[in-house]
Amino acid sequence: MTDTTDIATLRRQMLETCRRMNSSGINQGTAGNLSVRTGNGFLVTPSSMPYDTMTPEDLVEMDFDGSYAGHRPSSEWRFHRDILKNRTDIDVVLHCHSIYATTLACHHKTIPSFHYMTGVAGGTTIRCAEYATFGTQALSDAALKALDGRLACLLGQHGQISLGNTLEHALWLAIEVETLSRMYVQALTLGEPPILPDDEMERVIAQMKRMSYGHGPEAEGSNDIARPRAKSPE
Numbered sequence: 001m002t003d004t005t006d007i008a009t010l011r012r013q014m015l016e017t018c019r020r021m022n023s024s025g026i027n028q029g030t031a032g033n034l035s036v037r038t039g040n041g042f043l044v045t046p047s048s049m050p051y052d053t054m055t056p057e058d059l060v061e062m063d064f065d066g067s068y069a070g071h072r073p074s075s076e077w078r079f080h081r082d083i084l085k086n087r088t089d090i091d092v093v094l095h096c097h098s099i100y101a102t103t104l105a106c107h108h109k110t111i112p113s114f115h116y117m118t119g120v121a122g123g124t125t126i127r128c129a130e131y132a133t134f135g136t137q138a139l140s141d142a143a144l145k146a147l148d149g150r151l152a153c154l155l156g157q158h159g160q161i162s163l164g165n166t167l168e169h170a171l172w173l174a175i176e177v178e179t180l181s182r183m184y185v186q187a188l189t190l191g192e193p194p195i196l197p198d199d200e201m202e203r204v205i206a207q208m209k210r211m212s213y214g215h216g217p218e219a220e221g222s223n224d225i226a227r228p229r230a231k232s233p234e
């Protein structure tokens, strides 16, 4: 993420994303944390620091060996490090305690394809990782397993993790996961909803990939049917 963005700008954008995480309602207080890959390591939020008083300089520089400069890093630096190390397809890891996703996670429920948007996380389900104590290697291992082939997962009796290529993308996905969770909790009040079959979800996921769904109107291939109107001659 540093080719076009200098570190000072990246720090400002990370802080803005943390504040949006709380102002959008998907996180509360000092819960949650955020990391972004840099040249040879990553930047991560400091532990237990309120986002409204945090400054861009408070974000912590970490190496993949766990060494850091500055404040004490997020208690969840292990899963940030391990996800960024293992998932070279993404550059951003966002963790939050959004209410409905956490409600499902408290019951260790996987989100099935009850709605086509489950496909935004890259598969037919959004898995729930087994419970492990916060800040431990066991939680990192469980998260990495639940994220296999996915861009998001729930964390048992804890919260959710969403990944992205950009800060915007990770925040967008976290909000989608929360919205889906809310819909699923609501749908469950009428009984177990029917699940879309795997072949339909394959079409949905292929369509999302083809249209760069969720990456904004300017993304390449974002609409494979409509064509921009030819410019009228001056």
Ligand code: 13P
Binding pocket: 030, 031, 032, 033, 045, 046, 047, 048, 049, 073, 074, 075, 076, 134, 135
């Ligand atoms: P940190 O403030 O240490 O990042 O902890 C918040 C959290 O959500 C732990 O899972």
